[in-house]
Amino acid sequence: KGAVRRAVKTSRIVYKNELPVHARWHKITFPELFVVSKDVEKALQEGEPVVALETAIYTHGFPKPDNFTLALEMEHTVRDHGAVPATIGILNGKIYIGMSNEQLEELAYTAGTPKTHKISRRDIAYHLGKSGDPLNGGTTISGTIKIATSAGISVVATGGLGGVHKGGENSLDISADLTELGKTGVAVVTSGMKSFLDTERTMEFLETQGVFVSTFGDPEEKVDIPGFFSRDSGFPSPYIVRDPEEAANIFFANQLLKVDSGCLFFNPIPEEYEIPRSEIDPILADATSKASSITGKDNTPAVLNEIVKQTEGRSIRANRRLVLNNAKAGAQLAVHLSQLYK
Numbered sequence: 001k002g003a004v005r006r007a008v009k010t011s012r013i014v015y016k017n018e019l020p021v022h023a024r025w026h027k028i029t030f031p032e033l034f035v036v037s038k039d040v041e042k043a044l045q046e047g048e049p050v051v052a053l054e055t056a057i058y059t060h061g062f063p064k065p066d067n068f069t070l071a072l073e074m075e076h077t078v079r080d081h082g083a084v085p086a087t088i089g090i091l092n093g094k095i096y097i098g099m100s101n102e103q104l105e106e107l108a109y110t111a112g113t114p115k116t117h118k119i120s121r122r123d124i125a126y127h128l129g130k131s132g133d134p135l136n137g138g139t140t141i142s143g144t145i146k147i148a149t150s151a152g153i154s155v156v157a158t159g160g161l162g163g164v165h166k167g168g169e170n171s172l173d174i175s176a177d178l179t180e181l182g183k184t185g186v187a188v189v190t191s192g193m194k195s196f197l198d199t200e201r202t203m204e205f206l207e208t209q210g211v212f213v214s215t216f217g218d219p220e221e222k223v224d225i226p227g228f229f230s231r232d233s234g235f236p237s238p239y240i241v242r243d244p245e246e247a248a249n250i251f252f253a254n255q256l257l258k259v260d261s262g263c264l265f266f267n268p269i270p271e272e273y274e275i276p277r278s279e280i281d282p283i284l285a286d287a288t289s290k291a292s293s294i295t296g297k298d299n300t301p302a303v304l305n306e307i308v309k310q311t312e313g314r315s316i317r318a319n320r321r322l323v324l325n326n327a328k329a330g331a332q333l334a335v336h337l338s339q340l341y342k
């Protein structure tokens with residue numbers, strides 16, 4: 001712990017105000033490609049902390065109208081903890097970085113209609129270049145990482161991470177979230193992955209991709225990577241990080257060293273909202289099998305919808321709590337990080 005801190009301090013002395021390009025906090029290339037909100041633009045220019053928020057969770061993971069109220073609550077939570085929220089998505093064929101309440105409302109209310117798509121890395125360019133009626137889109141973690149980092153935002157707060165699907169060794173259904181994390185210097189706060197994914201293979205894949213995987217917790221204790229609705233998963237976390245300040249130090253070193261892959265900071269659901277594995281796992285297994293004929297990008301949303309149906313709203317409440325808790329931790333991480341960059 002001390003060595004990391006000393007290294008970060010030394011790096012600051014060496015680089016002073018001339019951080020190498022890859023380690024700079026703010027760098028907007030091609031601003032003409034994005035609609036950046038006034039708030040976010042100002043924060044980026046002034047070196048204030050910014051947290052990117054994904055929107056596939058609102059368009060493809062959460063029922064209406066809860067998706068809209070959650071979008072507002074996420075923004076409030078980031079602000080309450082000292083950072084500026086940059087909600088990322090596509091509206092009428094344009095990439096938005098930072099959305100007004102009206103824009104969030106449009107995206108949330110067109111969820112589930114043919115106008116609104118799920119956008120991972122590979123889908124972004126299509127929406128900018130297509131002919132005919134422009135579309136809307138909620139960005140997944142991979143889409144959000146791609147857009148956020150091209151605008152110089154390197155902290156992303158989100159709910160559940162995509163991964164290697166069960167049977168993925170045959171179907172090759174492996175989320176683009178994992179490869180994106182493998183090639184981008186970005187800090188992502190999530191509550192882990194649901195057990196409908198193959199946790200063990202996801203961890204192996206992340207290791208091969210060079211992604212730092214850690215969980216917030218007490219380093220003196222045994223800590224699992226979290227299982228989204230539950231705090232444990234049966235798989236020990238490769239690293240344990242004490243708090244968002246330590247996370248910021250680690251991520252800063254990652255950037256200075258040009259590691260060029262991402263850092264995952266798993267943030268377990270708060271204890272009081274946890275759904276124990278014994279209760280949720282059978283539901284997840286059933287939801288997965290019901291959606292097993294659905295392939296490609298539609299599989300994950302189909303499983304998520306089935307979970308909402310089967311838990312009669314309990315999953316929604318847990319999901320809301322954990323994702324708000326991640327917005328808080330993401331904001332705290334961004335605040336510490338911006339202090340290191342100053």
Ligand code: PSU
Pocket residue numbers: 054056057060061120139140141142159160161162163174175176177194228296297298300304
């Ligand atoms: N898993 C969840 N909740 C989610 C998602 C996954 O428990 O909301 C969303 C995230 O946006 C994630 C995406 O980035 O699904 C992954 O989709 P796919 O499996 O198609 O890569």
Ligand code: MN
Pocket residue numbers: 173174175176296297299
């Ligand atoms: Mn997939």
